[in-house]
Amino acid sequence: MSKHRKSTPSSLKEAHLEINAIVADLRALRVTALENRQRLKRPPKLPSRKILANIIDGLAAVLFPNRLGSSEFNDEDIDRYVQQTLDETLRKLLVQVLRELNYVSGDETSSDIVHEQATTIIHAFSKRLPNIRNLLDTDICAAYEGDPAAHNVDEVLVCYPGITAIMYYRLAHELHCLGTPLIARMISEIAHSTTGIEIHPGAQIGSSFFIDHGTGVVIGETTIIGKNVRLYQAVTLGAKSFPVDENGALVKNIVRHPIVEDDVIIYANATLLGRITIGHGSTVGGNVWLTRSVPPGSSISQAQMRNETFDGDTGI
Secondary structure, eight states: OOOOOOOOOHHHHHHHHHHHHHHHHHHHHHHHHHHHHHHGEEEEEEOHHHHHHHHHHHHHHHHHHHHHSSSOOOOOHHHHHHHHHHHHHHHHHHHHHHHHHHHTOOOOOOOOOHHHHHHHHHOOOOOOOHHHHHHHHHHHHHHHHHHHTTTOOOHHHHHOOOHHHHHHHHHHHHHHHOOOOOHHHHHHHHHHHHHHHOOTTOOEEOSSESSSOOTTOOOOOOOESSOOEEETTTTEOSSSSOBBBBOBBBBSSOOOOOETTTTOEOOOOEESSSSSSOTOOOEEEEEOOOOSOOOOTTOOHHHHHTOOOOOOOOOO
């Protein structure tokens, strides 16, 4: 008879004891760490990043069914597909909105008031979808017209990471404005992971916005960008410093990022910090470090900025 090697009882016991010890250590950390500051006995049900990614895919298909949908349609089929996809997607989004509202309220279950609030948010968001599509059309046209390598607008839509990031931003921005900042931020970070472009959903961005190449672009929470603005890769629109209160904690909810007016071009690796204004029609050259406002029609180069010093704390 053949003999089979089996784990000895002692080794199984040791492994079991080791796992029990790890579980106990993790529990002790939960008790003493961040979770203890909120609801240890009733852990919150946060919105799901995985489900939100699926929701954004559904919304993208609703906005561009022939390009980002699942198949080819005739006119009647398109409307039916959009209606069905939108209904399913909004139902999923409602669940995620309820999770965020419950998390904020500290309650595990949705009251009638919270459910009504969530429903109101979903209805308002759905009504803004046509305007989002209209803005995205201007962004896509700006990318096509601004890039000689683009052969057609369909290529721009399905290939360009800048357009993907802007689409996610425009959807997330509306949810941010409607009172679901956590979901909005999660959506923006999904785009960040996918494209390498970070746009905070609180930023305000006008029409015909073009991010060329895109990798490494950072746009902060209180940034305001006008119409017909073009950014290249690794541009940072960040904060010059981070004020603290008397206890040394960061002061939240203050304006701290640049204002970029209409028709501005900012080239690769430029860093613009603080609540400065870049006047309309200006051009900021590559690798420029800028912490002061410039008037309309300015042309800022690295050579011009070489002798300027930066006072204060750095930051993005």
